[in-house]
Amino acid sequence: MVDLEELIEDLIDKNANDFEISKLIKEHIKHYLSSLNEIFVENQGKDFLVKHTKQIDQFITIIYKYTLRKHFGNYMPFANAIPIVLVGMGSYGREELCVYSDVDLMVVYKAVPGYNIEPLIQAMLYLAWDAGIKLGHRTHRVEELCDASNQDLTIKTAMLESRFLCGSKLLWMETERELLKIQKWEKKSVITQILQAHQERREKHPLNMEPNIKEGVGGLRDANTLSWICKILFGSIRLRDLVPEVINEEEFKEFRSSLEFLYRVRSALHLSAKKKQDVLNLELIPDVANKLGFENKILKNAQMQLSSKTLSAMHTVDVTCKIFTQKLTSSLLCDIQKIKQLRQGRIEKGLYQVDHHVIASFKKPYPSLSVVLEQLQHFDDPRTTFDISYVHYIKNASFPPHNSKKTYKQFRALLFNPNMYTIFSVLYEANLLQQLIKPLKHILNLAQFDGYHRYPVDTHSLHCLYHLENINDTFIKSLFDDLCPEGKALMRLVVFMHDIGKGRKGDHSELGSKIFRVYAMKLGFSEEAINTGMILIRYHTLMSNTASREDIYNENVVLSFISKLQSPQILKMLYILTYADMNAVNDNIYSGFSAKLLREFYTFSMEMFNKEELIDETARRLRRENILKKSPEFLALSKALQKKTLSIQSNFFFLKQKSYEIVQIVKVADETPEESYRFHITNETHLGITVIRGKSFNIGYLLGKLSYLDLAHMDIYKLFDNKKYFQIDFNEKVNESDIELIRELVDNSFDMSKKVTLKKPTILRGEIDLDCEHSKSYALMHINTKNQNGLMAYIMSMFDEHGIDIAMAKIQTIKNRTRNLLLIEKTVGLCKNEKNVLDYFYEEGK
Known part of the structure; x- marks a missing residue:
């Protein structure tokens, strides 16, 4: 210079x-x-x-x-x-x-x-x-x-x-x-103006995933406001000068450390943006984190560490400034009328309630955590709010390193309080909630960089509680009101803990359900309630994801959904949880459209619970799917083919085939062009024909030409990309010299103009039944009749002639009788003309 x-x-x-x-x-x-x-x-x-x-x-x-x-x-x-x-x-x-x-x-x-x-x-x-x-x-x-x-x-x-x-x-x-x-x-007038402007600014810049370091809640302007008040009252803008009369040394150090970090963040933010920039935007976080020296760790990368520490610092500044602003101004701004109201609303020495607002004296000795929990049980009016002076009173509450059974019992009692959002919020501000729910420490100020959530995990969980207690949808509110007291308590705990598994390695829903189980056991919930809570947390995103990403009018989608939930009661509770979760994510997530979609999905799902047989079948399929997902062969498939495989609608396909067989089938199907086909013939112990086709297959013609053989078994499954899988097994072997003729016959079967003259089999009335109420999309046909050559060739030919499409077929022949199960896609004419359809197959006069 x-x-x-x-x-x-x-x-x-x-x-x-x-x-x-x-x-x-x-x-x-x-x-x-x-x-x-x-x-x-x-x-x-x-x-x-x-x-x-x-x-x-x-x-x-x-x-x-x-x-x-x-x-x-x-x-x-x-x-x-x-x-x-x-x-x-x-x-x-x-x-x-x-x-x-x-x-x-x-x-x-x-x-x-x-x-x-x-x-x-x-x-x-x-x-x-x-x-x-x-x-x-x-x-x-x-x-x-x-x-x-x-x-x-x-x-x-x-x-x-x-x-x-x-x-x-x-x-x-x-x-x-x-x-x-x-x-x-005019100190009183000026401080009143400062506090009013302070409140308006905080409402304009709430704390979220992109905090305003200067103007936001817990930002540098909050500290400035406290300094201005100190200057007006004491002639000094240094809070340090008020230690220990107004603020103790430990509180000042924590406050000063948080401020120091925010100074660092703001400076790095300006340097990264190369302009005046006070909002920590997501795109700037990587460079700011690098400038501040954060390094990637196993569970938290540098960006998450920066966001978490920033939010933590802003929380400290927010609470500290609120407490000491009130502490410094309460005597100046207090009026005589308020003093009278305090005396009338005295609960105990140093604790008051005026117009449902709980206030504590700044001189009241700090309590134990047990005393705090005992007090909070009495504030069960939903209109109750807590003054920042009460936060100051409980903030330094004493407690042992490990919670006692009494503490868990007292905390469990709070879950029955209809004012739990307010109570949890005051415990959160006082840093006591993480002592009562130890796993909460892992999600405190935990950033969510998904472009979806507006708040960090802990704040989002609190907002979920708020929306649970302030349900605007009358139908969902009626579902919550119908719950028993323990059901409501469980619902509140689940809503708050649904994201407790985040911040750890692994699926947060699965981890969260396990963490919930351990904690709910400490609170003394019944085994049934704990299992319900685990299912809700494990599948807390399932309803919204299914409704927004899949066809909710497809019964297989609905069956897959409800088979995970196990009961209509859990479906009701999941609907409530989904409502609270979506409303807390962001302002525009739970819209009129999504509300209508979820209501329809809920209604369809509740109706489907009457289909117990289908639910059991779907549940068994899901278990087989889970085994398949872990198999090396499946994991070696491309992600796209994995997704296609799991989209196959037939439950029997998964129940009958082994994992390696499923993988082998879908690989061949994926490699088969849409207007082509692949087939394989075996003749070791019996003749077997496997066909995977993308083009139309004249199976009636093939079976007609092979009607001289005894059909033992046939499976038909719809795969994906309009492809079908056929497995046809006969009871006997054929001469090796006939194999080439059969190959030629299979090739000819892809000519839909080919016809074969078939003898009508003898089927008596009552040996075929058609269940058109099997599901919304499919009718189920059972055939239990005498085994006859050409039986299935005739039936399949009739289906082809009348445009009836088979989604799945299981053909079995035991002791000279054939027991066939056919899943048929519903058409307008099929179920309206059920009697006529069956008459095609019956022998005249019988």
């Missing part, structure tokens, strides 16, 4: 103009700003801000000195004799100037007739702007300061943080006297 002054002197000697001077200063400022990344590595936090502020001080001082030199030449008077003083305000005055923040400068002067002050000030400001300093300035005569401060609250609070920069110290003393008047002027 000395070099800069010398260079300016050289330019002055050469009669350089203002443009050349400003250009030189601008180059030095640009060079300084370009070096900030390196400086930040060595000095972070408040130290970095102070050093940056001092550097800007020097640039402004040089500009001021040059301006004086320009105007006075060799006849410049002493600095104290020139009635000008430059004053830093706001963050600049606090020595907390961030990299790209505006430099708030106030120029105070006296209009002395002997000096041409105003043109001098104007020249200095123009030079500063030309040099590239982002100057936000105010210019006042010293006698105007009080009036100017009353124009706007922002001006007043900025003036409270005034700091002498350079100029006349004589005038600075006069300025300080005026600033003292501003500080003392």
Whole structure:
């Protein structure tokens, strides 16, 4: 900086103009700003801000000195004799100037007739702007300061943080006297305005996944507000000066540490964005994390560590500022009427309730955790709210390292309280909730970078509770109201703990259900309730995901869904959980459309619970699916083919085939072109024909040509991509010389014009039944009749002739009788003409 002054002197000697001077200063400022990344590595936090502020001080001082030199030449008077003083305000005055923040400068002067002050000030400001300093300035005569401060609250609070920069110290003393008047002027009115503006700002910038480090809840502006109040009341903006009278040493250290971290984050944020940026946007987090030295760990990468620590720091600043703002202002803002109300609402010494608002004396001795839980049981009115003074009272509650049975019993009692959201919120603010629910520590301030959730995991869980207690859908509210007291208590615990498995390695739903089981056992819930809770947490995303991603009008989708839930009661509770979860995610997630979709899905699912046989079958399929998913052969398939495999609708396909067989079939099917086919013939112990086709298959023709053989077994399954699988087994072998003829026959069977004359089999009335109510999409046909050559060839030919499509077939022949089960896709004509359809097969007159 000395070099800069010398260079300016050289330019002055050469009669350089203002443009050349400003250009030189601008180059030095640009060079300084370009070096900030390196400086930040060595000095972070408040130290970095102070050093940056001092550097800007020097640039402004040089500009001021040059301006004086320009105007006075060799006849410049002493600095104290020139009635000008430059004053830093706001963050600049606090020595907390961030990299790209505006430099708030106030120029105070006296209009002395002997000096041409105003043109001098104007020249200095123009030079500063030309040099590239982002100057936000105010210019006042010293006698105007009080009036100017009353124009706007922002001006007043900025003036409270005034700091002498350079100029006349004589005038600075006069300025300080005026600033003292501003500080003392109508304290109660000013503090009331500050608190009102404070509350409005916090409502505008709530804490979320992209927090505003400066203006948001728990941001630096909260700490500034506390400083302004301290300045007005005590003449000092340093909270440190109030230790230990107002804030104890431990609380101050925690608060100061959190502030220090937020200073670091804001500075890194400005450097990363290369502009004034106070919102920690998701796209900036990686670079900010890198600048702050975070490194990836097994469970948390650098970005998650940064977000979690930022949210934790903001939570500390938020609670600390609320407590001590109230502590400092309560006596000043209190009125006589409120004191009377407090006396009338006395619960016990130092504890009061006024208009359902619970207040504690700041002098009340800290309780034990057991006493806190006992107190909270009595606040069961949904209208009850808690003052921040109560948070202060319980924040330092004593408790042993491990919770006792009594503690768990007391906490369990709170779950029956209809005001649990408010109670959990006050315990959360006081940092007691993680002591009562130990697994909660893993999700505290845990970031969710899915572009879906608005809040971190812990806050999202609290919001879920809020929406559970404030259900706007009358039908869902009736479902919750119908639950028994233990059911409601379980529902509240499940809603709060549904994401408890996050922040760990593995599926958070599965892990969460296991964590829930351990904790619910400590609370003394019944085994039935615990199992219900586990299912709800394991499948807490299932209803919303299924409704939004799959065809809810497909009965196989519905069956797969409800088979996981086991009972209509769990479906009701999952519907309630889904409502609370979706509403807490973000404002636009639970929309009118999604509400309608979920209601329809719920209705279809509840109706399907009457199909007990299908549910059992689907449940067995799901067990086989889980085995398949773990098999090496399946895992070796592409993700796309895995998904196609699991989409196969036939349950019997999964129940009958082994894992390696399923994999082999779907691989062949995937490799088979849509307008082609593959087949394989075996003849070791009996003739077997396996066909996978993408084009139409004239199976009636094939069976007709082979009707001289005894059909023992046939399976037909729809696969995917309009492909079908056929397994046809006969009771006997054929001569090896016939194999080639059978190959030719199979090839010819893909010509749909081929016909074969078939003898109508003898089927008596009652030997075929058609269940059109089997499901919404399929009818079920049973055939139990005498085994006859050409029986299935005739039936399949009739199906082809009338356009009846078979989704699945199981053909078995035992003791000369055939027992066939055919799953047929419903058509309009099929079930309307059920009698006529059956008559096609019956022998006339029988």
